Amino acid sequence: MSDAAVLPAHHFETHEQQRLAGEVGMWLFLVTEFMFFGGLFLAYFIYRNWYPVEFVEGGHTMDSVLGAINTGVLLTSSLTMALAVHAAEQSERRRTLWLLIATMVFGTIFLGVKAYEYHHKYEEGLMPFLAPEVWQPDRRGLATFLHLYFLMTGVHAFHMVIGIGALAILARWTTQGVTLGPRSLVVHNVGLYWHFVDLVWVFLFPFFYLVA
Amino acid sequence: MTDRHTSAAPVPAHGERVLYVVFVALIVLLAVTVVVSWFPLGSWNLPVAIAIAGVKAALILLYFMDVRHSRPLIWLVAGAAFFWLAILIGLTLADYHTRMP
Numbered sequence: 001m002s003d004a005a006v007l008p009a010h011h012f013e014t015h016e017q018q019r020l021a022g023e024v025g026m027w028l029f030l031v032t033e034f035m036f037f038g039g040l041f042l043a044y045f046i047y048r049n050w051y052p053v054e055f056v057e058g059g060h061t062m063d064s065v066l067g068a069i070n071t072g073v074l075l076t077s078s079l080t081m082a083l084a085v086h087a088a089e090q091s092e093r094r095r096t097l098w099l100l101i102a103t104m105v106f107g108t109i110f111l112g113v114k115a116y117e118y119h120h121k122y123e124e125g126l127m128p129f130l131a132p133e134v135w136q137p138d139r140r141g142l143a144t145f146l147h148l149y150f151l152m153t154g155v156h157a158f159h160m161v162i163g164i165g166a167l168a169i170l171a172r173w174t175t176q177g178v179t180l181g182p183r184s185l186v187v188h189n190v191g192l193y194w195h196f197v198d199l200v201w202v203f204l205f206p207f208f209y210l211v212a
Numbered sequence: 213m214t215d216r217h218t219s220a221a222p223v224p225a226h227g228e229r230v231l232y233v234v235f236v237a238l239i240v241l242l243a244v245t246v247v248v249s250w251f252p253l254g255s256w257n258l259p260v261a262i263a264i265a266g267v268k269a270a271l272i273l274l275y276f277m278d279v280r281h282s283r284p285l286i287w288l289v290a291g292a293a294f295f296w297l298a299i300l301i302g303l304t305l306a307d308y309h310t311r312m313p
Binding site for chain 2: 020023024027028030031034035038039041042045046048049064068071072075076078079081082083085086188191192195196198199202203205206207210211212
């Protein structure tokens with residue numbers, strides 16, 4: 001796809017214009033994602049202000065060591081993703097492929113740890129809708145913390161699943177060579193998405209794991 | 213759409229080493245935010261956590277997402293996200309803090 005003879009799509013004048021349009025489109029999508037998670041973070045701030053003591057209590061139910069390890073795993077996956085974008089632009093096919101696979105592996109490890117934490121919460125009877133003793137009116141603050149925890153990390157994990165799926169498609173396309181070269185934008189755009197998901201976690205980690 | 217950024221490859225050759233340096237900085241900041249959380253800061257707990265996360269977010273945006281090499285239009289769109297976030301969160305919290313008894 002890096003062949004100089006390939007013309008831009010007919011509604012673009014140059015390759016640079018086509019690339020910029022594609023990049024702006026991705027960023028506009030990310031702006032909607034910022035607003036989506038922004039609303040959830042706003043809910044978090046309001047409820048933390050309402051239930052400061054209960055949020056600390058909720059923080060004590062979290063395993064901050066697992067949270068810190070998972071943050072490290074996700075930051076590492078962002079490094080391999082950024083390196084993959086770089087390698088793809090240099091048309092290094094094997095290196096791009098392996099870096100994409102490494103990113104998927106780190107993302108999967110993150111989801112595995114997350115699943116273990118969810119299971120642990122289930123066993124402790126702290127799962128929403130499944131542990132009636134927590135959801136009494138006098139424990140509303142703790143319940144709110146746990147609801148927000150499951151909602152926000154759950155939506156985040158869902159984004160990770162989509163990201164890993166996109167990386168799998170990218171890996172397949174990379175074996176065919178179509179993601180390589182300075183003109184291909186698709187690795188860059190999936191990278192933007194992956195880093196955005198990392199960015200959200202950078203805030204989720206201290207907000208839920210380090211409250212206590 | 214012809215501007216001074218006519219080169220198709222936006223990442224310079226030395227770009228890779230910068231990514232490793234930023235990664236180390238992010239891990240150090242992760243350690244800092246965990247260590248800081250061991251100290252009883254009271255009401256300063258949340259602002260400090262937000263400040264450290266903000267620095268990490270800036271590193272990810274500027275280096276991993278490579279906004280620093282992006283064109284002004286990308287800066288505008290990315291900046292718009294934070295502008296609207298500031299309206300959403302800032303004005304709502306201002307309302308809560310000034311109206312609650």
